[in-house]
Amino acid sequence: MKLRQAGTLLVILLVLSLLFSAYEAYRLSQARDFNRLLSTAVDAAATQDAPEAEFARALSLAARNDYEGAVRAYKALSRATEGALLEAVLYNLGNLHLREALKYGPEEIGRSLPLAELAKTSYRELLQRNPHHWDAKYNLERTLRLAPEREEVLTEAPPLPQNSERAVTTMKAFTLGLP
Amino acid sequence: MQPTYWRLRLLSLGAALALLTLGPCHAQDAAAPAQAPAQETTQDAPPAAPLAAALSIAPEVQPLRPFGHVIGDVITQRIALEHEGRLLEPDALPELERVGNWFQRRDVRIERDAAGRRWLVIDFQIINVPDELRALDLPALDLATKTPGVRLETGVLPVTVAPLTPTIVLARAGLEEMRPDAEAPRIDTAPLERRLHFALYAAAALAAAWLALYVLRQLRARNSLPFTRAARDMRHLDPGSTAIWQRLHRALDETAGHVVRGHNLASLLARAPWLAPQQSELERFFEASQKRFFADHPVDGQEPAALCARVARLERQALA
Numbered sequence: 173m174k175l176r177q178a179g180t181l182l183v184i185l186l187v188l189s190l191l192f193s194a195y196e197a198y199r200l201s202q203a204r205d206f207n208r209l210l211s212t213a214v215d216a217a218a219t220q221d222a223p224e225a226e227f228a229r230a231l232s233l234a235a236r237n238d239y240e241g242a243v244r245a246y247k248a249l250s251r252a253t254e255g256a257l258l259e260a261v262l263y264n265l266g267n268l269h270l271r272e273a274l275k276y277g278p279e280e281i282g283r284s285l286p287l288a289e290l291a292k293t294s295y296r297e298l299l300q301r302n303p304h305h306w307d308a309k310y311n312l313e314r315t316l317r318l319a320p321e322r323e324e325v326l327t328e329a330p331p332l333p334q335n336s337e338r339a340v341t342t343m344k345a346f347t348l349g350l351p
Numbered sequence: 352m353q354p355t356y357w358r359l360r361l362l363s364l365g366a367a368l369a370l371l372t373l374g375p376c377h378a379q380d381a382a383a384p385a386q387a388p389a390q391e392t393t394q395d396a397p398p399a400a401p402l403a404a405a406l407s408i409a410p411e412v413q414p415l416r417p418f419g420h421v422i423g424d425v426i427t428q429r430i431a432l433e434h435e436g437r438l439l440e441p442d443a444l445p446e447l448e449r450v451g452n453w454f455q456r457r458d459v460r461i462e463r464d465a466a467g468r469r470w471l472v473i474d475f476q477i478i479n480v481p482d483e484l485r486a487l488d489l490p491a492l493d494l495a496t497k498t499p500g501v502r503l504e505t506g507v508l509p510v511t512v513a514p515l516t517p518t519i520v521l522a523r524a525g526l527e528e529m530r531p532d533a534e535a536p537r538i539d540t541a542p543l544e545r546r547l548h549f550a551l552y553a554a555a556a557l558a559a560a561w562l563a564l565y566v567l568r569q570l571r572a573r574n575s576l577p578f579t580r581a582a583r584d585m586r587h588l589d590p591g592s593t594a595i596w597q598r599l600h601r602a603l604d605e606t607a608g609h610v611v612r613g614h615n616l617a618s619l620l621a622r623a624p625w626l627a628p629q630q631s632e633l634e635r636f637f638e639a640s641q642k643r644f645f646a647d648h649p650v651d652g653q654e655p656a657a658l659c660a661r662v663a664r665l666e667r668q669a670l671a
Contacts, residue, residue, distance in 0.1 A: 175564060175567065175568050175571070176671075177570070178564060179561060179564050179565065182561040182564060183561060183562055184432040185557050186557040186558055186561060187554045189550050189551075189554040189557055190550075190554050190637065192550045193550035193551050193554055195575060195596060196543060196546045196547040196550055197547055199543055200540060200543040200544060200547055203538040203540045203543055204540060206537075207537045207538060207540070208540050210535055210537055222538060224535065224536050224537070224538050227535050227536060228535035231390060231534075231535050233530065234532065240393055255397075256536070257536060260533040260536060263533050264532045264533055267529065267530075267531075267532050268663060271529065271531055274528060274529070296455075296478055299422075299423040299476065299478075300455075300457055300476065303423050303424060303425045303476065304423075305423070307530035307533075308423065309421060309422050309515060310515055310516060310529070310530045311423055311530050312423065313422050313480050313514060313515050313516050313528045314516060314520075314528060314529050316422075316480055317516070317518065321479050323451075323453075325454045331523055
């Protein structure tokens with residue numbers, strides 16, 4: 173009778189493992205489909221349901237110059253991902269802001285500066301996670317060329333009134349108190 | 352006369368300069384009386400008596416590479432938490448914050464090395480970049496310790512930091528205004544493949560185990576179950592012989608635990624309910640057996656071997 177129960181248990185385990193195999197085979201097939209679509213068309217891959225697909229969707233929005241949509245997609249993704257994918261999200265988010273800032277350039281510093289600040293925040297958050305991300309280092313440096321944070325502003329400016337903001341990074345090469 | 356005259360001119364000039372420089376300060380103090388006390392207490396007031404007696408200790412700081420740094424690099428400073436045999440326990444660790452224009456203090460911890468020495472380890476990250484290669488000062492540290500009147504102090508450490516890019520980009524392959532976006536990552540299929548392989552191997556192993564168990568059960572049944580044993584024995588007996596009838600009787604008695612005849616078949620069925628589908632066949636068998644053995648009357652149409660095979664099959668289904 174014990175052998176009989178052991179046989180029943182084995183059959184149950186066998187059925188379960190076959191069900192699990194079927195599920196994993198389905199997921200593998202979905203992943204392979206996604207990768208195949210990704211190599212041919214990002215938009216098609218973005219129709220699938222996976223964090224990587226959401227990333228592809230954000231990327232395609234950015235490619236279509238939909239800044240707001242791409243920012244929303246990357247932000248949503250940044251709250252739900254971890255690891256290498258989160259690093260890629262932070263990097264692309266920084267790039268999105270920097271590209272937008274570069275459109276205005278130093279000529280329209282009032283418009284480009286807030287975007288550059290957002291780009292710096294993203295790159296710095298990424299570099300805090302991964303100090304060896306060379307593309308982020310490069311782009312953070314380019315952002316700092318556009319919106320420098322000069323030492324003089326920090327050290328030479330007179331004391332600010334209480335409860336005021338020290339807009340160091342938004343005052344390019346400008347020192348308070350000089351004629 | 353002449354030297355005295357020039358001495359007086361110099362003195363009056365000095366007094367005038369002093370009036371010029373001190374005048375606005377007093378005016379500012381009068382205009383902002385609320386801010387002045389705070390500044391005075393921190394900058395101008397003489398240090399309090401305990402501070403004056405405070406002992407500043409400059410512990411050992413492990414040397415670090417002072418050159419070749421770029422933006423994003425992490426510089427780790429290690430400060431010994433002992434000095435001349437005296438243990439130093441910081442009252443509180445430094446805050447994780449931006450320190451000056453160039454560095455961010457991103458991690459502070461206390462570690463113990465292989466020799467058991469305790470170190471205050473501070474990770475600074477370079478978050479800003481000068482226009483050209485330049486020596487920057489890694490901030491000094493001034494920490495209160497748990498020992499009253501003892502402070503832990505380190506000096507600034509110069510490190511050189513250089514930009515990665517020229518002020519005006521070269522605009523050649525890979526050196527444009529900015530590095531391109533990261534491509535959409537492909538889904539890593541390796542873990543999925545591993546899990547699928549594992550599940551399939553597990554299924555195969557379970558199937559093999561079940562098959563082995565099935566064979567074992569059948570072998571055990573051949574040696575232990577009465578009807579299965581009888582069916583095997585009957586293959587070696589003459590189909591028309593009396594022995595084949597006796598062998599089936601013996602299997603029935605063995606199953607019931609007592610001698611079974613037509614009148615007490617119910618007790619056999621109560622003990623082995625899986626025989627119920629063959630009840631009428633068994634009744635016919637007992638009737639025929641009665642005629643064969645006691646009326647010495649030949650019986651047609653009754654095959655004990657076939658009946659035994661059918662019953663053995665039911666037996667294995669129920670018990671094996």
